[in-house]
Amino acid sequence: MTISKTQVQNIIARATQTLWSEAGALEKFEVEAKDNALFGDYSVNIAFLLAPQLKKSPQEIATALAREIDKEPFVEKTEVAGGGFINIFLTKDFWAQALAHIADGSFLELGAPHAQKIIVEFSSPNVARPMHMGHIRNTVLGDFLARLHMFLGYDVIRWNHLGDWGTQFGKLIVAYQKGWTTKEAIEKNPIEELVHIYVRFHDEAEKNPDLGKQAQEEFKKLEDGDPENIKLLDWFRAESLKEFKKTYEALGVSFDVERGESTYLSDMPMIIEDLKKKGFAKKSEGALIVPLESEHLPPAMIEKSDGATLYMTRELSTLRYRVDTYHPQEILYVVGNEQSLYFQQFFAIAKKLGYTDVRLKHISYGIVLSAQTKKKLSTRGGVVITGKHMLESVTQKALEILKEKQPDISDQEANLIAHRVAIGALRYSLLRDQRTSDIVFDPEQALSLRGNSAPYLQYAHTRLSKILERVDIAKTPDVSYVIEDSFVPLIRHLSDFENVMEKCARDYSPHHLAQYLFELASLSNALYEQHSIMHEEDPKRKATLLALITSTKRVFEIGFELFGITPLQTM
Secondary structure (H helix, E strand, O other): OOOHHHHHHHHHHHHHHHHOOOOOOOOOOOEEEOOOHHHOOEEEOHHHHHHHHHOOOHHHHHHHHHHHHOOOOOEEEEEEEOOOEEEEEEOHHHHHHHHHHHHOOHHHOOOOOOOOEEEEEOOOOEOOOOOEHHHHHHHHHHHHHHHHHHHOOOEEEEEEEEEOOOOHHHHHHHHHHOOOOOHHHHHHOHHHHHHHHHHHHHHHHHHOOHHHHHHHHHHHHHHOOOHHHHHHHHHHHHHHHHHHHHHHHHHOOOOOEEEEHHHHHHHHHHHHHHHHHOOOOEEEOOEEEEOOHHHOOOOEEEEOOOOOEOHHHHHHHHHHHHHHHHOOOEEEEEOOHHHHHHHHHHHHHHHHOOOOOOEEEEEOOOOEEEOOOOOEOOEEOOEEOEHHHHHHHHHHHHHHHHHHHOOOOOHHHHHHHHHHHHHHHHHHHHHOOOOOOOEEEOHHHHOOOOOOOHHHHHHHHHHHHHHHHHOOHHHOOOOOOOOOOOOHHHHHHHHOHHHHHHHHHHHOOOHHHHHHHHHHHHHHHHHHHHOOHHHOOOHHHHHHHHHHHHHHHHHHHHHHHHHOOOOOOOO
16 A cells, blocks of 8 residues: 555546546646645645646636545545645544554565666775865765665665876876885875875976976876886775775775776777767867767867877776676766766767667766855865865764763763764765755764754654663554544654655655655654653553654664664663
8 A cells, every 4th residue: 555645646646537537747746745734734736737738727626626535535625725726634544544554664665676787886086195075975975875776676886986097197106216205104194195295296396397207208108008007006096995995984885896997998999999980089189089069068088189098988988898797777977066067978978889778877966165164175274174084073073072961981982972973974964965066064063963963863763762662562552543633744754755765766865865854853852742652551542652653763774774874872
């Protein structure tokens, strides 16, 4: 049985088809849950959508529809409001059935196998560079999408596509060969040391222009397959990955595939030849481009005039490898908003090459801004604010707050709880807003127990856990549920879980679930304040409260798993 909003949608569609079999726009109407019981349980706008087609006023259509909807057994009454909106009041029996469906847990079982394979490419930091807050937002967004699709039953491959090619590696090779650092120093602090010699290279190059030429020569040797330079690049990559993995482990993120873009260099000549053979590529001022006027896009360069390839070429080679090796139905590219044009060009060229059986999606997202300056959270006084630094900073602040609230807590327990709170707070604060929006990261707000934050959700969940610890569930009688007006908002919200998951999957965005969990916490807190299951003597009311608390706790735990938040036994 479908429940709540879905069932109401079916009731409205059925009534509409009964009255006007030719009616269209049935897939476009919206059913909105009402916050105030005085205006019903749900409101629908379908009369406004049907008015142009039926050549009737929304008021006239709504009045006729309301009379038809009134015939449904679970509808208590309807009201027409606002010139054409239909408010629907549902019976207590409807909500009793909805709660029974919720309590058996089947409303959470959305993971029927789809037999579809999805590659989620995310994180993708540059070798020898620190991960900044933009990388952290990318990483937790990609991880959420991987977790979401796994929950929905897809076969998911998590892919970290490392940036490990380009002229900067010629500069690092020159710097290392000149003895500006040591093997031991790099192994001790890989990213910090590689950034140090990279910055020094640029400083020295201003005084000695020949360094730039040396870097070009070393990168050319790298492109030509020089064994020593390849060995150095492999080492830089391996040492960088060691550092990246510390951040990934702290965040609770893992990958199935971690490969650098340099892995696909050998396939690039085939890509270029294929584009030439099919007549898609042409010379322009010595470079090779793919004109995209027919797609209303500027041309894309795939080979420089000196024969060097570009990121676009390597990306096309990567696509060929993924399709030939894994046969995915969809590939999600989690990359910032600023690369929108690039991906339009990339997808257009991929289509020309015949990659039409795989859906390619650019999952864009906004930048992370500082709460103080409202500017990009990447530098402070010329110093990069790394993801590692922010993780440590938020964890330290969480520890200070915890010690202040619980001065007698042991250091070991305090450190463990602070880490879990900090990671949940950081991840959630980077995911709770619409993904394409720029967001402000405020550590104070992220750790607050008030408002839409991970600690607020964790606290609501902990409260429910404490209640269930004190209730002897085994002795709770198996009786039918009693529905009171104060129970309906939470039942309605729980029953909307599937719709929320569908929205997240449709929009590739976690913000729908974040808002849902925030509202769930508010509703469960209201229930907690109004009713005491511990002192409830009526068996039906006790069973109803127990079903609501248990189901709410389950939904929190699924949401926590998707967001990477750890439930806590104590707060």
